[in-house]
Amino acid sequence: MKRAVVLLSGGIDSxxxxxxxxxxxxxxxxxxxxxxxxxxxxxxxxxxxxxLLGVKEHLVMDIRLDRIGGSALTSxxxxxxxxxxxxxGRGIPATYVPARNTIFLSVAxxxxxxxxxxxxxxxxxxxDYSGYPxxxxxYIDAFERMANLATRAGVEGRARIEIHTPLIAMTKAEIxxxxxxxxxxxxxxxxxxxxxxxxxxxxxxxSCLLRIKGFRDAGVxxxxxxxxxSL
Amino acid sequence: MKRAVVLLSGGIDSxxxxxxxxxxxxxxxxxxxxxxxxxxxxxxxxxxxxxLLGVKEHLVMDIRLDRIGGSALTSxxxxxxxxxxxxxGRGIPATYVPARNTIFLSVAxxxxxxxxxxxxxxxxxxxDYSGYPxxxxxYIDAFERMANLATRAGVEGRARIEIHTPLIAMTKAEIxxxxxxxxxxxxxxxxxxxxxxxxxxxxxxxSCLLRIKGFRDAGVxxxxxxxxxSL
Numbered sequence: 188m189k190r191a192v193v194l195l196s197g198g199i200d201s202x203x204x205x206x207x208x209x210x211x212x213x214x215x216x217x218x219x220x221x222x223x224x225x226x227x228x229x230x231x232x233x234x235x236x237x238x239l240l241g242v243k244e245h246l247v248m249d250i251r252l253d254r255i256g257g258s259a260l261t262s263x264x265x266x267x268x269x270x271x272x273x274x275x276g277r278g279i280p281a282t283y284v285p286a287r288n289t290i291f292l293s294v295a296x297x298x299x300x301x302x303x304x305x306x307x308x309x310x311x312x313x314x315d316y317s318g319y320p321x322x323x324x325x326y327i328d329a330f331e332r333m334a335n336l337a338t339r340a341g342v343e344g345r346a347r348i349e350i351h352t353p354l355i356a357m358t359k360a361e362i363x364x365x366x367x368x369x370x371x372x373x374x375x376x377x378x379x380x381x382x383x384x385x386x387x388x389x390x391x392x393x394s395c396l397l398r399i400k401g402f403r404d405a406g407v408x409x410x411x412x413x414x415x416x417s418l
Numbered sequence: 419m420k421r422a423v424v425l426l427s428g429g430i431d432s433x434x435x436x437x438x439x440x441x442x443x444x445x446x447x448x449x450x451x452x453x454x455x456x457x458x459x460x461x462x463x464x465x466x467x468x469x470l471l472g473v474k475e476h477l478v479m480d481i482r483l484d485r486i487g488g489s490a491l492t493s494x495x496x497x498x499x500x501x502x503x504x505x506x507g508r509g510i511p512a513t514y515v516p517a518r519n520t521i522f523l524s525v526a527x528x529x530x531x532x533x534x535x536x537x538x539x540x541x542x543x544x545x546d547y548s549g550y551p552x553x554x555x556x557y558i559d560a561f562e563r564m565a566n567l568a569t570r571a572g573v574e575g576r577a578r579i580e581i582h583t584p585l586i587a588m589t590k591a592e593i594x595x596x597x598x599x600x601x602x603x604x605x606x607x608x609x610x611x612x613x614x615x616x617x618x619x620x621x622x623x624x625s626c627l628l629r630i631k632g633f634r635d636a637g638v639x640x641x642x643x644x645x646x647x648s649l
Binding site: 246248249250251252254255256257279283284285286287288289290293294296297298300301320321323325326329330332333334336337338339341342343 | 521568569
């Protein structure tokens with residue numbers, strides 16, 4: 188079986204990307220990060236997802252991006268709430284974490300090289316998304332090109348790293364429908380950026396709003412437990 | 419003053435690259451990594467170098483690349499010794515750390531973005547080097563291109579990240595002469611991959627051999643303290 192490294196945050200997108208990798212027949216190596224995110228609770232979801240999808244290994248790396256800051260997710264900058272559909276995805280929001288996907292993909296690249304895997308999956312998408320620069324196709328293509336020059340494999344011509352973005356052109360509703368087709372149980376995933384409400388989602392941050400819209404557009408019951416009154 | 423993030427291991431190359439950045443008038447932000455390297459003693463050298471060169475800040479990030487392995491520097495793989503000049507630089511040696519420069523540059527990119535710096539310095543070079551794929555010009559160019567797509571700056575057209583490689587086409591001897599011209603005290607730098615000899619360098623790993631050759635070719639006294647009998 189071919190091996191794939193899959194970036195797994197525990198949210199809808201990365202969970203669905205992992206389900207796609209599994210359906211394509213890869214042995215799964217899940218990679219998550221404890222990076223100083225305020226919603227580190229997502230790692231519990233990632234652990235459950237990894238176990239349910241039968242990964243060969245789940246590596247949770249620590250890197251304190253909160254020491255660098257610059258994001259509402261890793262510093263005291265306030266997480267925006269109650270933005271409407273026209274605001275989300277226009278401009279780069281406060282929750283953007285500088286170079287996060289580049290750092291995560293770089294570590295995935297290192298692990299892929301050691302595993303002799305040629306395939307890395309990431310659940311980025313550009314329709315119902317937050318406007319992060321490191322989710323776009325041209326960025327992913329540039330990363331892939333760089334990755335094939337960075338590594339032993341690329342130099343020796345033994346292998347070629349491919350960055351898979353199976354969700355890139357899908358709406359959140361399409362992603363959810365795809366995942367349901369593949370048997371994903373979204374009740375175990377976590378999207379909310381705000382951990383203030385215990386196990387409940389705030390229902391008001393961009394991530395919750397995109398999730399809510401996704402289930403609504405898909406015509407599917409949202410299994411998420413939101414804090415009372417937020418919907 | 420413009421700010422630059424400088425990758426600093428504490429060896430000859432990164433120290434010289436930092437001296438070049440300083441001479442070019444940048445405010446210096448030094449970035450080092452405790453990545454599970456067997457020669458973590460290099461971080462003491464990095465600290466001394468950063469202080470002597472008057473950096474604004476020295477950030478030492480922790481990332482446990484030894485959990486990924488794949489290198490003689492981060493696992494039980496044996497560090498090669500006593501290789502001759504014809505062997506060093508041909509093929510990729512056991513001391514290659516998968517995707518290390520990509521990970522380090524990615525974190526530098528994140529920090530640069532937060533600092534609103536457009537300049538990142540790295541002391542890679544391709545003449546007297548160990549044969550690592552992520553030291554080559556084509557790799558650096560590809561990283562720079564990717565970096566300008568990855569970030570807020572690249573999307574908004576506010577700034578342009580430049581990866582500076584002032585040493586790329588220099589021999590080790592030329593690097594040492596350049597550094598001496600800039601007032602670098604190489605006695606405070608550390609190159610050896612093998613920490614078995616306390617404060618002394620082994621004199622036999624690739625890194626020591628390149629260092630020894632560099633001082634010899636430069637016609638300069640090597641200030642390094644090698645373990646007795648290794649020279």
